Amino acid sequence: MEYDMNKIRALCDRYFDGETSAGEELRLKEYFLLAEDVPADLRAVKVMLCGMDEAASMTYSPSGTGQHTTRGSVRKMSIRRIIWGTIAAAASVAICITVFNREIYGYDADGKAITDPQKALEGTKYLAYLSQLETTIDIAQMITMEMEDNN
Amino acid sequence: MELNGRNIFGQKRLDFMFRLACSILGRSDEAQDMMQDVAERILRRQESLEDVRNIDSFLARAVRNACIDRIRRRKETTPKIPDVPDEKNPDRWNDRQMVHRALSKLPERQRLAVHLKDIEGYSNKELADILETDETNVRTILSRGRKALREIIEKEIGYGI
Numbered sequence: 108m109e110y111d112m113n114k115i116r117a118l119c120d121r122y123f124d125g126e127t128s129a130g131e132e133l134r135l136k137e138y139f140l141l142a143e144d145v146p147a148d149l150r151a152v153k154v155m156l157c158g159m160d161e162a163a164s165m166t167y168s169p170s171g172t173g174q175h176t177t178r179g180s181v182r183k184m185s186i187r188r189i190i191w192g193t194i195a196a197a198a199s200v201a202i203c204i205t206v207f208n209r210e211i212y213g214y215d216a217d218g219k220a221i222t223d224p225q226k227a228l229e230g231t232k233y234l235a236y237l238s239q240l241e242t243t244i245d246i247a248q249m250i251t252m253e254m255e256d257n258n
Numbered sequence: 259m260e261l262n263g264r265n266i267f268g269q270k271r272l273d274f275m276f277r278l279a280c281s282i283l284g285r286s287d288e289a290q291d292m293m294q295d296v297a298e299r300i301l302r303r304q305e306s307l308e309d310v311r312n313i314d315s316f317l318a319r320a321v322r323n324a325c326i327d328r329i330r331r332r333k334e335t336t337p338k339i340p341d342v343p344d345e346k347n348p349d350r351w352n353d354r355q356m357v358h359r360a361l362s363k364l365p366e367r368q369r370l371a372v373h374l375k376d377i378e379g380y381s382n383k384e385l386a387d388i389l390e391t392d393e394t395n396v397r398t399i400l401s402r403g404r405k406a407l408r409e410i411i412e413k414e415i416g417y418g419i
Contacts, residue, residue, distance in 0.1 A: 123404050125397035129381070151412040155404075158357030159376045161350045165286070166269075167276035167293065 284362030360410040368403030
């Protein structure tokens, strides 16, 4: 697709003045995402727009981004789901309680209401412990699989 | 926007908070670690969340505060471990890293404006609400932020040398 470079430069000027409409920004982004080679003075703009487009596609995952599902990770995934599912359920309950009732911050192991915010906060530290536990499980599974492969 | 305990941490909001942390910290590995700090801060908030007028603005502030604490601690304790490149598309990964590093150097309002507009796709009107200003001022902040970002990236890639 041929682009009129004068129009692209004019759009760039408007973009850097904060004057572009959503449609104009889309056209500009389309040009820089598709163009393999751009004039030297527009190279930084290409890095900017391509980098921003890439940044916009990032998603949060508690176990880290860019996970690949391989033979080993299929088994790890099921344990992860259980662990993080439990965490998500516990967090939802804690947040609901925080929002709807100011005095109850969660429940302890005996099922009693926690009314002390400091004590409730300590509960969140278990998230970190669970994360460490997950790492330990991953390592143990990798060792087990290696032993299976060797046999 | 509906606000209640069930949907405050939906996946979309977690993604939003994570991406903003990447832009403030300039590193995705630290942003990943920092999400726990943000969750704690929100749970620590003792008054009801129902009086939060703008949830995105509230979450952006919570992420910002946790990131600032993280940056303070970073000077003393955090070792410099490089992010792992994405082998599928190393050029795009490099571009993203450069954008995050450059964004982390911008003044706070410019960084937030550019992040929300160019990464999250917010309208100028939504930006005006979050930044508590008018749309004319939003355009000025955006313009300064984008120009500063381009200048930082130009220096990094060696344009004009």
